[in-house]
């Protein structure tokens with residue numbers, strides 16, 4: 001009889017993940033295995049995988065083990081590795097609570113983007129300290145079909161191009177990554193957000209994620225959008241000394257983003273575990289090749 005491997009399924013504003021608990025880092029999650037898990041027809045289905053490993057057991061996280069017991073080894077749906085996943089951290093924290101590793105309140109999670117501080121609130125929402133945004137200078141353009149828009153280059157640990165459009169349908173079907181220029185702006189590819197205004201400090205977005213396609217939410221993307229919108233509105237908390245809070249609607253729900261005068265960005269939203277089960281280890285092993 002084949003061995004079984006535990007998995008869970010969770011989402012944050014419908015950015016959905018296959019969660020693979022593997023405290024001692026024993027599972028060889030090749031890019032092919034990740035892509036098979038995320039396949040919505042032949043696998044479990046998800047925008048990405050949250051591989052849950054003790055920091056001390058992972059070579060990329062051992063240096064953070066004193067600060068954060070658990071490492072979020074995040075992978076995009078195509079098997080590629082990304083520096084950071086904002087919704088992923090919130091769902092990761094919800095999993096740790098669900099599994100009894102932590103209780104509500106404050107915790108630290110190790111990620112490739114450094115240690116992130118998370119707060120699991122009594123009301124169920126999860127807040128993550130996302131660090132600061134970098135806004136590299138230089139013009140960027142993104143295109144869909146024969147239309148192009150200027151975009152703001154925002155780095156949240158991972159790269160984003162934020163384009164303000166008249167209507168979210170301008171982004172079309174987003175089956176393919178929107179082309180961008182200049183090529184040097186994003187040597188490793190980019191996540192592209194299309195944004196419209198909804199009201200004062202309230203916007204809505206769609207996103208095409210590098211390595212996952214169009215998703216129903218992107219946490220780092222929502223933070224990039226909040227910062228790009230604040231700068232467009234002339235709001236820079238570092239200059240005004242006042243925090244700027246933006247509500248960002250995504251197709252899968254709503255995220256609330258606050259940028260503080262010290263540049264730190266906090267994101268709050270729901271994080272849900274929806275199922276748990278077992279995988280056939282032989283299936284995963286075959287998929288991994």
Ligand SMILES: N[C@@H](CCC[C@H](N)C(=O)O)C(=O)O
Pocket residue numbers: 015076081082083084085086087088158159191209210211212215217218219220221
């Ligand atoms: N959905 C994530 C972002 C995941 C990584 C991204 N696709 C990339 O390659 O940078 C989020 O919630 O931030």
